[in-house]
Amino acid sequence: MLLFCPTCGNLLLVEENTDCLRFSCNTCPYICNINRKITTRTYPKLKEVDHVMGxxxxxxxxxxxxxxxxxxxxxxxxxxxxxxxxxxxxxxxxxxxxxxxxxxxxxx
Known part of the structure; x- marks a missing residue:
């Protein structure tokens, strides 16, 4: 899962702090502590496949x-x-x- 900075739009990095993990931006001073497990699951929609031989x-x-x-x-x-x-x-x-x-x- 990719999270983006709400201030500048760059990709947030996960860094380890002394007591927890947090999201941080390399460009601006934005930091957000991770309080809970963040997961998402996305299943791609498969295209219909045409038969090669007709x-x-x-x-x-x-x-x-x-x-x-x-x-x-x-x-x-x-x-x-x-x-x-x-x-x-x-x-x-x-x-x-x-x-x-x-x-x-x-x-x-």
Whole structure:
């Protein structure tokens, strides 16, 4: 927790006095003794994160091909290709099993 000087607006420092702790300002003569424990807890609001691959909508209009699913051995899979590395590298092919009960995802 940061406290600021009410006189000049600079950041207050915590210093140890002979009998207690106190806030003091380096710029002006402001001093405030600390009489009680001062704590605050602030939780940041997290932003909504978009799915990198486009989520479920990315698989709506894709083609299927002959590819064996490593999970259920189904012989057909949906596929899409994306450039995940630099332009001189080949595209990455992502597969999704056509079996509705499986739906396993993998890449090649």
């Amino acid at each position: 989520g479920a909508a990315a698989w709506e209009n894709v083609d299927s091909t002959d590819a064996e699913c490593p999970a259920c051995s189904h012989k057909r899979a949906y596929f899409m290709q994306m450039q995940t590395r630099s332009a001189d590298e080949p595209m990455t092919t992502f597969y999704k099993c056509c079996n509705q009960l499986c739906g396993h995802n993998w890449r090649d």
